[in-house]
Amino acid sequence: MTIAAEPLAPVDPDTFRALLRRQAASVAVVTVAGDPPVGFTATSFTSVSLRPPLVSFCLARSSSSWPTAARATYVAVHLLGEDQQDIARTFATSGIDRFAAHPGWRYGPYGVPLLDEPVARLLCRVTQRVPAGDHAIVLAEPLSGSHGDGAPLLYHMGRYAALRPSTKES
Known part of the structure; x- marks a missing residue:
């Protein structure tokens, strides 16, 4: 016996957003050399491949950061720590000079802005867009990296969150 399935249509944008709010995501700030430099908060950062090492993040092509990111050869990805919510908010705010609003950075290799004291940082070469x-997936190859200590900053249900240590013993 065959059961015919009704054709399904893609979920609407509001339902899609509501569903994905339930996914906890790490919070990263991506910075790009430019005149002026740009930076933005991203919760779409992920590892893609081990051989070769590749990572990705997504960026709206309507974003004010897109024209610079669309031309960039190098970017830095900063994974933020649980105590860096203010940095995440600053780089998520549109219409401001984000680097003037956050003085904790310096220029690194290739002129890419590097934020101070993230949980982890990767300097990457863009390999593909x-x-x-309405977005672009940016694939990049890490060329160098460093990490510190601390718990990561997460984004879940429209709010910043942190991991809490388990009270259960393993």
Whole structure:
């Protein structure tokens, strides 16, 4: 016996947003050399491949950061710590000079701005940009990296959050 399935349509944008708010995501700030430099908060950062090492993040092509990111050869990805919510908010705010609002940075290799004291930092070479709906997926190869201590900053249900140590013993 065959059961016919009704054709399904993609979920609407509001439902899609409501569903994905339930996914906890790490919070990163991506910085790009430019005149002026740009930076933005991203919760779409992920590892892609081990061989070769590749990472990705997504950026709206309507973003004020996109024209610079669309031309960039190098970017830095900063994974923020639980105590860096203010940095995440600053780099998520549109219409401001984000680097003037956050003085804790310096220029690094290739003129890429490097934020002070993230949980982890990767300096990357952009290898590909893939159009995806109203965004672009940026693939990049890490060239160098460093990490510190501390718990990561997460984004969940429209709010910043941190990991809490388990009270259960393993």
